[in-house]
Amino acid sequence: MVVFDKPHALIDVPLHYCPGCTHGIIHRLVAEVIDELGIEGRTIGIAPVGCSVMAYNYFNCDMIEAAHGRAPAVATGVKRADPENHVVFTYQGDGDLASIGMAETVHAAARNENITIIFINNAIYGMTGGQMAPTSLPGQVTQTSPYGRDPKVCGYPIKVCEMLSELEGPEYLERVTVNNVKNVKNAKRAIKKAFQNQIDGKGFSLVEVLSACPTNWGMTPEKALQWIDDKMIPYYPLGVYKDRSAEKEDK
Amino acid sequence: MADKVLMKGNEAIAEAALIAGCRHYFGYPITPQTEVAAYMAKRMPKIGGTFLQAESEIAAINMVYGVASAGYRVMTSSSSPGISLKGEGLSYLAGADLPALVVNVQRGGPGLGGIQPSQSDYFQATRGGGHGDYHMIVLAPASVQEMAELTVKGFELADKYRMTSMILADGTMGQMMEPVALDLDVQPAPEKPWATTGTKMAREHNIINSLSLVPEELEKFNFDRYERYKKVEENETRWEEYMMDDAEICIAAFGIAARVSKNAINQARKEGIKVGMIRPITLWPFPKAPFLASTAHVKQYISVELSMGQMIEDVRLATECKAPCTLVNRAGGMIPSPEQVLEAIRKANQNGGNN
Numbered sequence: 001m002v003v004f005d006k007p008h009a010l011i012d013v014p015l016h017y018c019p020g021c022t023h024g025i026i027h028r029l030v031a032e033v034i035d036e037l038g039i040e041g042r043t044i045g046i047a048p049v050g051c052s053v054m055a056y057n058y059f060n061c062d063m064i065e066a067a068h069g070r071a072p073a074v075a076t077g078v079k080r081a082d083p084e085n086h087v088v089f090t091y092q093g094d095g096d097l098a099s100i101g102m103a104e105t106v107h108a109a110a111r112n113e114n115i116t117i118i119f120i121n122n123a124i125y126g127m128t129g130g131q132m133a134p135t136s137l138p139g140q141v142t143q144t145s146p147y148g149r150d151p152k153v154c155g156y157p158i159k160v161c162e163m164l165s166e167l168e169g170p171e172y173l174e175r176v177t178v179n180n181v182k183n184v185k186n187a188k189r190a191i192k193k194a195f196q197n198q199i200d201g202k203g204f205s206l207v208e209v210l211s212a213c214p215t216n217w218g219m220t221p222e223k224a225l226q227w228i229d230d231k232m233i234p235y236y237p238l239g240v241y242k243d244r245s246a247e248k249e250d251k
Numbered sequence: 252m253a254d255k256v257l258m259k260g261n262e263a264i265a266e267a268a269l270i271a272g273c274r275h276y277f278g279y280p281i282t283p284q285t286e287v288a289a290y291m292a293k294r295m296p297k298i299g300g301t302f303l304q305a306e307s308e309i310a311a312i313n314m315v316y317g318v319a320s321a322g323y324r325v326m327t328s329s330s331s332p333g334i335s336l337k338g339e340g341l342s343y344l345a346g347a348d349l350p351a352l353v354v355n356v357q358r359g360g361p362g363l364g365g366i367q368p369s370q371s372d373y374f375q376a377t378r379g380g381g382h383g384d385y386h387m388i389v390l391a392p393a394s395v396q397e398m399a400e401l402t403v404k405g406f407e408l409a410d411k412y413r414m415t416s417m418i419l420a421d422g423t424m425g426q427m428m429e430p431v432a433l434d435l436d437v438q439p440a441p442e443k444p445w446a447t448t449g450t451k452m453a454r455e456h457n458i459i460n461s462l463s464l465v466p467e468e469l470e471k472f473n474f475d476r477y478e479r480y481k482k483v484e485e486n487e488t489r490w491e492e493y494m495m496d497d498a499e500i501c502i503a504a505f506g507i508a509a510r511v512s513k514n515a516i517n518q519a520r521k522e523g524i525k526v527g528m529i530r531p532i533t534l535w536p537f538p539k540a541p542f543l544a545s546t547a548h549v550k551q552y553i554s555v556e557l558s559m560g561q562m563i564e565d566v567r568l569a570t571e572c573k574a575p576c577t578l579v580n581r582a583g584g585m586i587p588s589p590e591q592v593l594e595a596i597r598k599a600n601q602n603g604g605n606n
Contacts (some may be wrong), residue, residue: 044320044448061450061451062450062456062457063447063456065347066313070310070316074317075318076314077313078321079305081321081323086449103306103307106305172444
């Protein structure tokens with residue numbers, strides 16, 4: 001008999017996320033993967049600054065809270081402290097990873113640092129109340145782009161997977177989302193692969209998850225999931241952007 | 252006594268760190284401390300350690316934060332502008348109570364400044380450097396031998412009190428060569444049950460963190476931390492006194508300024524002037540007690556600094572302004588000469604110790 005239960009790697013406490021936010025789903029997927037791979041006892045997670053800043057209260061493995069954007073550098077230190085035993089992941093939002101922490105992200109990728117990054121792209125700064133993110137879409141209204149993001153003034157959104165895929169370094173880059181059951185299952189597959197790659201010593205693996213922020217998008221949870229389909233995916237197409245091991249097999 | 256080897260100050264720091272059991276170094280090139288990184292780049296791969304040239308000073312200090320979280324002895328080194336970049340990380344290390352060693356081989360500032368020696372990061376080092384209430388243990392070597400010894404001591408104190416130790420050297424100390432004995436006593440790192448090394452499914456998860464949104468809690472963390480700082484002040488304050496027994500004039504100087512001053516004091520003593528020196532070895536905690544005690548016989552203090560006068564404020568505080576303190580200084584990468592210091596001593600003496 002299969003009983004639906006909370007993953008062991010997720011602590012049984014109420015999450016602080018808003019109704020309809022998809023952080024909860026993604027937390028659960030990460031925890032399920034940690035359970036299935038049997039790595040909780042040697043996993044160290046790095047929380048970012050942003051909505052998921054308190055992820056250290058939710059994951060049952062050892063956790064570190066990093067400065068804003070610095071999680072890949074902190075992860076580099078933890079991983080290199082004991083590369084044989086430590087499994088290290090960061091969990092970062094778009095402001096953290098693609099704005100203030102872009103240098104740390106790019107260079108960890110360039111070094112093919114053997115870590116796993118779960119990158120939550122919800123096109124907005126959630127924690128501070130809905131400001132323009134590096135991934136906010138052209139025309140998107142936020143608190144700091146009240147007339148819609150104007151690329152002439154503040155440039156274009158950054159497509160992280162596409163950008164990193166130009167580097168020689170990274171092992172695996174994939175963009176997924178969690179706005180329906182099919183996509184959730186696919187996201188879990190990608191997250192599991194990103195952890196398995198690290199265990200196998202393959203190197204830098206990043207999964208970008210398009211995520212909903214109904215509160216700061218000013219939508220119902222249902223409409224927010226639809227907005228991912230209608231607006232985000234056309235700009236940020238889902239799929240594998242780099243999979244070096246698969247490329248090798250193809251050759 | 253072991254054989255002595257001729258080493259640059261920067262190399263002595265690197266070798267002493269290895270002797271202290273540090274196997275993780277992260278840095279970014281900047282003059283005049285790059286020899287530390289170069290030495291580590293050569294040695295670490297040979298002994299199974301990690302040398303990594305980070306993409307920035309910010310990344311380097313956060314890599315240090317990661318290794319420190321995992322409980323290993325770890326260090327980074329830089330020079331003034333790079334230390335400013337590390338300021339964020341220094342604050343986080345303090346907030347998370349992590350032990351680490353940070354080396355600042357100072358150069359003249361502000362801004363990009365120059366590449367010649369300076370002591371103008373005294374305020375930054377002794378007051379913390381980043382945001383928030385905190386201190387680092389600041390060690391000021393005045394010889395290549397001390398560069399080595401204080402590096403080991405820095406790791407030990409960092410571990411003992413779960414805080415950052417900073418070696419505050421300068422370009423002269425980093426670049427000069429002297430014989431150094433490397434038979435250094437090392438206290439091995441203590442057990443670190445708080446470290447994030449994986450739960451092994453055998454304990455509750457550990458969390459390394461500096462966030463606390465409940466002000467009552469955050470206040471308590473600050474008060475607790477300052478209780479620990481009090482213990483550091485009680486147990487770890489270090490200084491050297493030179494010819495202080497009968498001194499009526501007292502030089503306050505650290506690092507290269509203390510060496511210059513010693514020459515001037517020796518000359519002044521030949522002229523019959525009762526002058527001595529208190530050389531702080533820990534800049535934080537500052538050796539307040541010997542300064543205050545010296546006010547019983549000292550009539551005039553002279554702070555000799557490679558800055559526009561920063562330590563002088565601590566001298567005035569420590570002596571409770573019971574006697575005047577004047578400044579002899581050069582800045583921007585210039586070093587006071589023994590003659591300049593001697594002249595100040597003579598002048599103080601002519602005024603009967605009252606400048």
